Amino acid sequence: MFIFDIFKREARRLRxxxxxxxxxxxxxxxxxxxxxxxxxxxMQGRLEKQSFRKPRIAAERGNIFDGTGTNALVRNIPQxxxxxxxxxxxxxxxxxxxxxxxxxxVREHPGTSAGRLxxxxxxxxxxxxxxxxxxxxxxxxxxxxxxxxxLDRERFEHxxxxxxxxxxxxxxxxxxxxxxxFSEKLSGQTGLDLERxxxxxxxxxTTAAHLLGFVVRTGGDxxxxxxxxxxxxxxxxxxxxxxxxxxxxxQVMVNNEGFRQHExxxxxxxxxxxxxxxxxxxxxxxxxxxxxxxxxNTRGAALVMNVRNGDVLAMASSxxxxxxxxxxxxxxxxxxxxxxxxxxxxxxRATYDAYPPGSTFKIITTLACLESGxxxxxxxxxxxxxxxxxxxxxxxxxxxxxDDTAPPGDYDFEQAFYHSSNSYFCxxxxxxxxxxxxxxxRRFHLGEKSGFATQEEVAGVVPGPEQAGKTMKLNSxxxxxxxxxITVTPLQMTVMIAAIANGGTIFYPxxxxxxxxxxxxxxxxxxxxxxxxxxxVALNPQHLAILRHAMLEDTEHPGVPSNAYxxxxxxxxxxxPGFQVAGKTGTAQVRSPALDYRTVTWFDSYGxxxxxxxxxxxxxxxxxxxxxxxxxxxxxxxxxxxxxEKAGLPARLASLN
Numbered sequence: 001m002f003i004f005d006i007f008k009r010e011a012r013r014l015r016x017x018x019x020x021x022x023x024x025x026x027x028x029x030x031x032x033x034x035x036x037x038x039x040x041x042x043m044q045g046r047l048e049k050q051s052f053r054k055p056r057i058a059a060e061r062g063n064i065f066d067g068t069g070t071n072a073l074v075r076n077i078p079q080x081x082x083x084x085x086x087x088x089x090x091x092x093x094x095x096x097x098x099x100x101x102x103x104x105x106v107r108e109h110p111g112t113s114a115g116r117l118x119x120x121x122x123x124x125x126x127x128x129x130x131x132x133x134x135x136x137x138x139x140x141x142x143x144x145x146x147x148x149x150x151l152d153r154e155r156f157e158h159x160x161x162x163x164x165x166x167x168x169x170x171x172x173x174x175x176x177x178x179x180x181x182f183s184e185k186l187s188g189q190t191g192l193d194l195e196r197x198x199x200x201x202x203x204x205x206t207t208a209a210h211l212l213g214f215v216v217r218t219g220g221d222x223x224x225x226x227x228x229x230x231x232x233x234x235x236x237x238x239x240x241x242x243x244x245x246x247x248x249x250x251q252v253m254v255n256n257e258g259f260r261q262h263e264x265x266x267x268x269x270x271x272x273x274x275x276x277x278x279x280x281x282x283x284x285x286x287x288x289x290x291x292x293x294x295x296x297n298t299r300g301a302a303l304v305m306n307v308r309n310g311d312v313l314a315m316a317s318s319x320x321x322x323x324x325x326x327x328x329x330x331x332x333x334x335x336x337x338x339x340x341x342x343x344x345x346x347x348x349r350a351t352y353d354a355y356p357p358g359s360t361f362k363i364i365t366t367l368a369c370l371e372s373g374x375x376x377x378x379x380x381x382x383x384x385x386x387x388x389x390x391x392x393x394x395x396x397x398x399x400x401x402x403d404d405t406a407p408p409g410d411y412d413f414e415q416a417f418y419h420s421s422n423s424y425f426c427x428x429x430x431x432x433x434x435x436x437x438x439x440x441x442r443r444f445h446l447g448e449k450s451g452f453a454t455q456e457e458v459a460g461v462v463p464g465p466e467q468a469g470k471t472m473k474l475n476s477x478x479x480x481x482x483x484x485x486i487t488v489t490p491l492q493m494t495v496m497i498a499a500i501a502n503g504g505t506i507f508y509p510x511x512x513x514x515x516x517x518x519x520x521x522x523x524x525x526x527x528x529x530x531x532x533x534x535x536x537v538a539l540n541p542q543h544l545a546i547l548r549h550a551m552l553e554d555t556e557h558p559g560v561p562s563n564a565y566x567x568x569x570x571x572x573x574x575x576x577p578g579f580q581v582a583g584k585t586g587t588a589q590v591r592s593p594a595l596d597y598r599t600v601t602w603f604d605s606y607g608x609x610x611x612x613x614x615x616x617x618x619x620x621x622x623x624x625x626x627x628x629x630x631x632x633x634x635x636x637x638x639x640x641x642x643x644x645e646k647a648g649l650p651a652r653l654a655s656l657n
Contacts, residue, residue: 008389012253032517059245060198061229062272062518064212064236067175067313073280074212074236076198080174082141082182084169086160088191089133114215131156137191138170144185145178147171167195172481187273200229202323208284210348211277211315211511213237213452214323233273233346235512238454242515242525245272246428271518272524278311278511278590280649282527286640287314290633294318297343299597300620301350301490302633304641305499307498307606307615309531310507310561314637315491317349342596351452354460354487355600355619357626359626362440363500363547363604365429366417368440370543374431377413377546383423384408395423400478402426405587417550418557420585422482429481434474438479440466443537444496445506446488450534483588495619497604500547501612503584504537552609555631567631579642580609581616585626597622603630607638614641 022442064074102114105125111564117125117231131153138149149170156480174182177195186192200215213234227643231240289304293299297319304314321338338345383393383410406421416424429437441447447462463472463486479485491509499506515526555564563587583605590598601623606615612651616634623629 008132033132043309059228060271060518061200061215061245063274064241064243065276065277066284067275067276067462067513068280069276070182072203073201073208073277073281074202077201079172079197080179081169081195081197082145082171082174082186083169083191083193083195084134084137084191085167085404086130086134086164086191089130089137092133092190093126093130094489096133097126101125101129101132114477120171127157127160130160134168134170136339136656139187139188139310139393141171141182141192145171145174145181147174148176165589166436167193167545169195181424200327202327204281204285205322205324206320206498206556207281208279208315208324209320210317210346210350211279212323213454214326216326216328221650227544229327230621233456234348234454235277236323236644238456239512239515243272243275246270259379272516274522275515276290276512276513278306278313279315280313280644282649283640283644284316287316287322288318290636290640291318291620293636294620294623294629294633298351298620299343299622300618301348302618302637303350303490303494303616304637305494305498305615307501307612308508310495310498311530312511313349313614315348317513318349319345321345324465348456349619349621350490351454351457352489354458355485355621356486356590357488357493358586358589358600358602359422359425359483360493360584360586360602360604361486362417362420362425362481362586363496363551363584364427364441364444364446365432365437365481366413366547366550367539367543368436369428369432370546371440371540372432372436375413377426380410380412381421381424381427382410383421393421393423395426395478397427398430400426400480401421402478413546414550417584418553418560418563420562425481426478430478430549432481433468434472434480435465435468437477438463438468438472441486443535444499445535446492446496447486448492450491450495451508452491457491458491460489462486482585490617490619493602493619494615495606497606497616498616499537500544500551501606501615503544504539505533506535506537508532508534548609551584551605552580554583554585555581555605562627564605564627564631564634567627567635578610579607579638581605581607581634581638582609583631585631587623598625599628601629603627605634607641614638616641 043459060076062380063072063076065072085229098114099330102117102125105117105121106112106114135151135154139531140152142149151170158166159166161297163597171603176196182194185273189195202212211234213231213236215231215236218228218230228244231237231243242309266567272409283304287304291298291302300318302316303312304315305312325334370377383404383406386392386394386403388394389403391407393406393408395402395404404423406416406423411419411421411424413424414420433551441462441465447460449457449459455468466472476485495506495509510530510532512528513530514528515527517523553563557563558565558569562585564581564583583603586602586604588602589601590600599622601620603618603626604615605617606612616637618630618633618637620629620633630650
């Protein structure tokens, strides 16, 4: 009996366990039936409405440095923005929809059932509910940070319809104080986050603006997607593909409501390459300041070149502009100001416009006359008085009627050069002939593009010698001899002066030294070797010595109103032994009714005279004279060069050793 009682008690326990297991199996089967049968169609519909988005993630643009490699001219700076992740606010959206928006609608539409609203009604109501939630959060952030939010209904609806899976910017460009307030009071709040975004900054504002160029924002909807930039002009435009880098791509899985469900990186972004220029920041700023000293709204250019290898050490154009204006976007009104047809602030006058060289072309005329044997430097030429102005000379040979700014009297070559006598050079230029003048000019590649890196360059108008008597009449020789009826760029004249200084080597002007990968490794991707020779001009050493000494007298001979003596002996260079400057002043007359200026003034020079290292060219539109307007600008630039050398900068640059 005892044994049977034990079996009975165990049977009851087994029946209990069996019952629990059976109940669990029934619950599992019921749940499986509900998922597969009841919810199957709903889950299938949601799955069908899931999709993937592949937003592009903009890469950081490369930086641009000066010739020292330490001064950033263009760089990425962090901009902090407040953003909202809408998928984290779905519970607030739902609560606002049912608790307020739907109830308000039902009150306004009696007889309407809250649970049976058609989609044409419910969809706008849901957007209204979501906008209220986002607007309230934006107002709270605005109150804490004391900055108006960048949110309005139209903008929100556009974002809500197209980019709900992306973070919504509600405030941009926070200050450091605002970042601190956000971290203290708003960090951790549902949906809110602080986004760090790289923004292009031109560190020195207007400095080298024409050379650097500017960028504009790119990307389909620039208000909501991470911004990218495209270079439009200058180095930014010419090297845009290097600077831009490779954008990254994310894959975002979006549910049927447009919210993100999952995100992964398909391709990481790669920062753009860094570009290292040849210009020196301190010298560039000095050249721009010197050019501005010629007067308000000066229209002109100033260049400094290393005569030993063709490196451009400074390139200034005036008037200038601030490229930072284009980063955020320029208003139509401001763009109209920048495009003023007279000032043309965006025009790089150093390369992108051509001007008559005036008397600075007498450098070429001198070489042409010496080579052709028509000029004896000791021969005396008599400059007759001008009947209309007895204080000045006049060229009247062969029926020509050309005024001379030099006084009447007897001149040998050197006197005619530093007095800049038109009559003298018209006389010998006519004897040498137009073909010879153009042939020597073309040997220095005047009237040809130099292959400058920005590709913003015009050739000017200097016909080849084969065009003498065809596109240019032979009787133009006296005018061409004094720099009329032809046009050149300031960059071309700088290359020419550098060749006079170095003995005849024509360099391709170099402004980009190398391109490196960004980051700590800084590996050189592309190198642009210095001293890339374009041509070598065969110059008679005696002729070159005669010309150089005459150029020295242009700055050293006193008592001549038209030369550069006053500029270089009343300024700081007068007290700097061992740094004499050789140059040539020039003033070209402009009679074209299509142009709004009547003179173009120049001073083309190199220094030091006995050990040439620098070529400096200054051009000013509507200036008074080359000696009175441009030579003082050049004197200020040479002063900056001397100070730079005293500081030891060139010693750290192999190109100037």
